[in-house]
Amino acid sequence: MGILDFELDKVPELGVATDGEHRIAITGAEGKLDKNQKPGLQVRFRVVDQENVKPLSTWLSFPADSDSKDEVNSKLRRIKTFRDAFKLTFKNAQQLAAMLDKDPKALNGSEAFAILNTQESDDYGEQNNIKRFVIPKA
Numbered sequence: 001m002g003i004l005d006f007e008l009d010k011v012p013e014l015g016v017a018t019d020g021e022h023r024i025a026i027t028g029a030e031g032k033l034d035k036n037q038k039p040g041l042q043v044r045f046r047v048v049d050q051e052n053v054k055p056l057s058t059w060l061s062f063p064a065d066s067d068s069k070d071e072v073n074s075k076l077r078r079i080k081t082f083r084d085a086f087k088l089t090f091k092n093a094q095q096l097a098a099m100l101d102k103d104p105k106a107l108n109g110s111e112a113f114a115i116l117n118t119q120e121s122d123d124y125g126e127q128n129n130i131k132r133f134v135i136p137k138a
Helices: 067-087 092-101
Strands: 022-035 041-049 056-061 111-121 127-134
Touching: 022 092, 041 092, 056 067, 056 127, 067 092, 067 111, 067 127
Parallel strands: none
Antiparallel strands: 022 041, 022 111, 041 056, 111 127
């Protein structure tokens, strides 16, 4: 088959991954402010173990001065779980932010397992959501 001989009507549509555990890979990460002007990291992923799946993303909130101690610890636990699942080496959110400032693609290609579920969105239709990252056993 030549490079221009593809039958466009046979190209599969993007869908969602089945609910459950999947291997995912980071395709991008960007530091941003959320709608309340609090800092965080928007991380984008692709599902590695299933074809023709829509890209997905998650938000990792960084602690803010206005957060309660419980909110700070909750945010830090989520960042720690993300770090441990992807076997990354940063020790705190500041190191993660500095790593991405130096190289915005530093996390790209890192893989981990995550538990995915499916949710319906008015704006985007059916989408996968990351319920939690899976930390590998030692």
